[in-house]
Amino acid sequence: xxxxxxxxxxxxxxxxxxxxxxxxxxxxxxxxxxxxxxxxxxxxxxxxxxxxxxxxxxxxxxxxxxxxxxxxxxxxxxxxxxxxxxxxxxxxxxxxxxxxxxxxxxxxxxxxxxxxxxxxxxxxxxxxxxxxxxxxxxxxxxxxxxxxxxxxxxxxxxxxxxxxxxxxxxxxxxxxxxxxxxxxxxxxxxxxxxxxxxxxxxxxxxxxxxxxxxxxxxxxxxxxxxxxxxxxxxxxxxxxxxxxxxxxxxxxxxxxxxxxxxxxxxxxxxxxxxxxxxxxxxxxxxxxxxxxxxxxxxxxxxxxxxxxxxxxxxxxxxxxxxxxxxxxxxxxxxxxxxxxxxxxxxxxxxxxxxxxxxxxxxxxxxxxxxxxxxxxxxxxxxxxxxxxxxxxxxxxxxxxxxxxxxxxxxxxxxxxxxxxxxxxxxxxxxxxxxxxxxxxxxxxxxxxxxxxxxxxxxxxxxxxxxxxxxxxxxxxxxxxxxxxxxxxxxxxxxxxxxxxxxxxxxxxxxxxxxxxxxxxxxxxxxxxxxxxxxxxxxxxxxxxxxxxxxxxxxxxxxxxxxxxxxxxxxxxxxxxxxxxxxxxxxxxxxxxxxxxxxxxxxxxxxxxxxxxxxxxxxxxxxxxxxxxxxxxxxxxxxxxxxxxxxxxxxxxxxxxxxxxxxxxxxxxxxxxxxxxxxxxxxxxxxxxxxxxxxxxxxxxxxxxxxxxxxxxxx
Numbered sequence: 081x082x083x084x085x086x087x088x089x090x091x092x093x094x095x096x097x098x099x100x101x102x103x104x105x106x107x108x109x110x111x112x113x114x115x116x117x118x119x120x121x122x123x124x125x126x127x128x129x130x131x132x133x134x135x136x137x138x139x140x141x142x143x144x145x146x147x148x149x150x151x152x153x154x155x156x157x158x159x160x161x162x163x164x165x166x167x168x169x170x171x172x173x174x175x176x177x178x179x180x181x182x183x184x185x186x187x188x189x190x191x192x193x194x195x196x197x198x199x200x201x202x203x204x205x206x207x208x209x210x211x212x213x214x215x216x217x218x219x220x221x222x223x224x225x226x227x228x229x230x231x232x233x234x235x236x237x238x239x240x241x242x243x244x245x246x247x248x249x250x251x252x253x254x255x256x257x258x259x260x261x262x263x264x265x266x267x268x269x270x271x272x273x274x275x276x277x278x279x280x281x282x283x284x285x286x287x288x289x290x291x292x293x294x295x296x297x298x299x300x301x302x303x304x305x306x307x308x309x310x311x312x313x314x315x316x317x318x319x320x321x322x323x324x325x326x327x328x329x330x331x332x333x334x335x336x337x338x339x340x341x342x343x344x345x346x347x348x349x350x351x352x353x354x355x356x357x358x359x360x361x362x363x364x365x366x367x368x369x370x371x372x373x374x375x376x377x378x379x380x381x382x383x384x385x386x387x388x389x390x391x392x393x394x395x396x397x398x399x400x401x402x403x404x405x406x407x408x409x410x411x412x413x414x415x416x417x418x419x420x421x422x423x424x425x426x427x428x429x430x431x432x433x434x435x436x437x438x439x440x441x442x443x444x445x446x447x448x449x450x451x452x453x454x455x456x457x458x459x460x461x462x463x464x465x466x467x468x469x470x471x472x473x474x475x476x477x478x479x480x481x482x483x484x485x486x487x488x489x490x491x492x493x494x495x496x497x498x499x500x501x502x503x504x505x506x507x508x509x510x511x512x513x514x515x516x517x518x519x520x521x522x523x524x525x526x527x528x529x530x531x532x533x534x535x536x537x538x539x540x541x542x543x544x545x546x547x548x549x550x551x552x553x554x555x556x557x558x559x560x561x562x563x564x565x566x567x568x569x570x571x572x573x574x575x576x577x578x579x580x581x582x583x584x585x586x587x588x589x590x591x592x593x594x595x596x597x598x599x600x601x602x603x604x605x606x607x608x609x610x611x612x613x614x615x616x617x618x619x620x621x622x623x624x625x626x627x628x629x630x631x632x633x634x635x636x637x638x639x640x641x642x643x644x645x646x647x648x649x650x651x652x653x654x655x656x657x658x659x660x661x662x663x664x665x666x667x668x669x670x671x672x673x674x675x676x677x678x679x680x681x682x683x684x685x686x687x688x689x690x691x692x693x694x695x696x697x698x699x700x701x702x703x704x705x706x707x708x709x710x711x712x713x714x715x716x717x718x719x720x721x722x723x724x725x726x727x728x729x730x731x732x733x734x735x736x737x738x739x740x741x742x743x744x745x746x747x748x749x750x751x752x753x754x755x756x757x758x759x760x761x762x763x764x765x766x767x768x769x770x771x772x773x774x775x776x777x778x779x780x781x782x783x784x785x786x787x788x789x790x791x792x793x794x
Contacts, residue, residue, distance in 0.1 A: 117158020579626025
């Protein structure tokens with residue numbers, strides 16, 4: 081109570097005076113009238129309330145500032161009015177299940193407040209950032225779900241009874257979570273599922289009853305259906321497309337929100353499922369930089385009966401000031417049902433391409449002659465596993481040999497990006513593994529005195545040397561535990577033992593060819609190292625002395641070396657490290673599982689053209705795409721030379737990187753109109769990973785074919 085009294089005293093002394101200023105500049109009522117309230121009610125079929133925040137003057141789409149007002153509309157009188165006109169931070173307001181109260185988060189103070197619909201009885205609920213209301217169907221108790229510490233992704237999700245906020249309990253600490261923009265934490269009616277980002281850009285579903293996670297795709301503003309269908313969505317990087325997953329269906333439904341009336345093909349923000357499963361809300365339109373030179377309004381969408389599209393739209397506001405973070409309450413929405421039956425993904429969708437979470441066929445390890453029994457999905461077993469990264473299309477969760485659950489979230493550096501199946505695409509860039517995971521590898525290897533390293537490698541060219549670093553567990557160019565690299569047309573493995581220097585000893589594994597994926601497995605125990613490529617032994621070595629007891633707790637980096645660049649160009653995925661030796665029979669079996677990964681990959685048709693650039697799109701500023709770090713632009717080219725006669729002389733559209741790791745890549749900087757370029761192209765539609773990336777600038781022509789310049793940003 082002492083903390084609460086101090087906060088209120090500050091608001092009484094300071095904010096009341098400031099409130100006079102903003103009330104003078106931004107009216108506390110809107111010209112919306114009762115007939116518009118009736119129109120809103122007619123659209124939903126029920127008594128409806130809407131709450132949002134607004135601010136006159138500067139743009140604050142993510143509501144990071146503290147000069148907003150809290151506004152609302154009740155369909156009974158149809159008047160939009162300020163609920164709290166004193167300027168403040170009213171991030172993501174949410175309407176209570178009975179429609180009578182509102183909660184919001186003060187991002188400046190890092191606390192949660194509640195207020196009655198008429199603006200009275202404002203009260204402190206405690207520290208954190210509010211995410212959702214949820215009503216326990218068994219007891220009827222209304223809970224608030226929140227992040228315990230505002231703006232801290234490592235802070236757990238807690239819940240507390242709305243009317244007893246001091247009774248907090250922890251709900252989710254399995255992974256980092258991002259509740260504040262562009263995140264959320266929205267629950268299903270049964271409380272077993274929650275949509276969020278874990279953290280951004282990894283949008284997915286927390287299985288709260290299992291303590292597990294299913295990644296959906298990269299994106300933002302995730303949503304969870306408020307009934308028990310367990311439908312969920314992810315918003316794409318262009319801020320135009322909603323990808324809705326209906327359990328039991330392999331493919332997501334793609335919905336273009338930019339085509340809503342009044343949006344004009346531009347971006348939208350703040351999508352949120354209402355308390356009624358048939359309706360969702362959003363704001364727009366915004367320009368390509370996420371800015372707006374005109375007011376943005378609240379739009380209510382209604383899904384069709386099959387949730388395969390949007391049946392109707394209704395524009396709620398038409399005001400002079402922008403509307404941000406709307407929430408909509410519809411009477412009896414809490415009992416509305418989609419008619420879609422939930423499917424337990426973890427148990428019933430293991431065959432779905434790109435499924436996520438823990439290994440669905442978690443294997444009990446039965447030893448036969450010292451070998452584990454393998455499951456039917458790569459890597460087959462977690463026995464001895466100390467590191468696992470499958471691809472960005474998967475959740476990369478594993479349980480290490482100490483029984484500790486871990487999840488790998490890579491940090492991309494410089495010009496690194498992802499390929500069409502979530503592989504790392506490394507072109508003058510790198511990906512780093514979190515230190516707390518990377519530095520835990522050496523201890524397990526020292527204890528077992530054995531190592532198995534495995535990866536799927538596809539090089540772009542054979543003129544790479546140094547060796548070019550594919551995977552390096554190291555401190556520098558001269559201190560490491562191991563290295564997988566490329567030297568011209570062959571792979572090398574560098575291993576440090578107690579009988580080598582700090583940099584280790586090189587072993588040639590075998591030859592490689594550009595564009596051909598290779599499954600590599602190297603396994604070691606004192607006295608013996610064996611190398612396999614595509615399930616076949618390519619080399620073996622014996623040692624008179626040395627072991628792994630001198631390994632140190634180094635970092636793990638893909639595609640480059642620490643401190644001095646040794647870039648490697650190619651695709652990389654399926655990386656596993658185990659603290660045990662692997663037999664030849666097991667290696668062959670593991671290759672078959674890896675082969676399934678390779679066989680299921682997208683196979684884009686790649687071709688090269690000479691083309692003349694018409695007018696280069698301007699790269700966006702890093703600040704304009706925050707929190708994204710990469711951005712594509714679409715340029716128009718005229719093809720001057722190609723092996724495809726149907727394209728020669730024709731104009732095409734090409735998506736290429738204009739920003740990588742918040743910098744303009746060298747190959748894009750300084751481009752000029754009429755410049756001749758060599759482009760390596762694949763159809764844009766064959767690169768689903770790009771749907772989650774920011775794409776800025778106007779598309780020159782929707783009638784021209786769209787391609788992706790695969791090596792752009794190199």
